[in-house]
Amino acid sequence: MRSPPSATTRKSQDQSRVCLLCAPRPWETTCFGTPEPTAGLSRVNSHLACVLGARCAIFIGTCGGLLDDAAAGDHIVPDAVYADESSTRAYEGPAGDRLHRADPSVSRRLTMALTGVGCTVRRGLTVTHQAQLAESWADIQAWHKAGWAGAEMEAASVLAPAAAFAVPAGAILVIADNLVAGQSVFDPEIREGRTRRRGALADAYKVALPVILTHPDDATAPFASHPSPQEAAP
Structure with missing residues (x-):
């Protein structure tokens, strides 16, 4: 079942978007970056990396905070991401589940590494809400x-393809502004917090690079590409 697309959120002018996708051997690690937020390109990069045999995917980006005490510069390691967007519909199961779960072991390692520094x-x-600035109060x-x-x-556009190919994946999000506090990326204090x-x-x-280079523990196993989502489906 496919749900209609919906629309997302404010982002800072200096944000960075990167999907780290690790192949079986360290020298085959691929880092895809995009200068502007684009769910479509993130999804394509994740899908292609999985086809080519990636063993782990980690998305790094910025977000709007939704917790009362969220501060710009804090990190979020999501346990799962709800897809309020359209590109992930092709990867939904028969029930049309739009909640895409991060791999617990990847998330645990990222959390421990971030806390450690x-x-x-x-x-x-x-x-994941796809239309920048279109979210309402x-x-x-x-x-x-x-x-x-x-x-x-x-x-979600990184986690969904990874799950379809049975590739463990996670994410690190840096809070750019606190949406529930009414902050905007146009506020002077937000711009001043760029550093x-x-x-x-x-x-x-x-912290993500060591995790992706060593996850899973058999990262030196011979290269083998993953089956397509259709082949992996029960």
């Missing part, structure tokens, strides 16, 4: 009431 890390559910309040930790534009956000993204890259 002194980062503030939050766990929970987040939402009612959307934000509903997400906050549901207990979701953040809203962004691409994470901290960039530092938080640098920390995310720093």
Whole structure:
């Protein structure tokens, strides 16, 4: 069952989008980056990497915070991401499940690594909402009431293809602004916090690379591409 597409969230001018996708051997690790947020390109990169035999996928990006005490520069490692967007519909199961789960072992390792370098890390559910600036105050309040930790534009489009190919995947999101506090990327204090956000993204890259190079533990196994979603389906 396919659900109609919906639309997402404010993003900072200096945001960075990267999907780290690890092949079986360290020298086959691929890092795909896009200068602008684009769920479609994130999905294609994730899908292609899985076809080529990726063993792990990690998405790194920024998000709008949905927790009362969320601060710009804090990290979120989502346990699962709700797809309020259209590109992931091709990967939904028969029941049309739009909640795409991160691999628990990948998320645990990312959390431990971030905590180990002194980062503030939050766990929970987040939402991928694809139309930048199109979220309403009612959307934000509903997400906050549901207990979701953040809203962004691409994470589900990385997790969904990875799950379809049975590739463990996770995400690190850096909070750019606090949506429930009424903050906007156009606010002076948010612009002035650019250095901290960039530092938080640098920390995310720093901890993600060792995880993706060593996950799973048999990362030196011979190269083997994964079956297509259709072949992997029961």
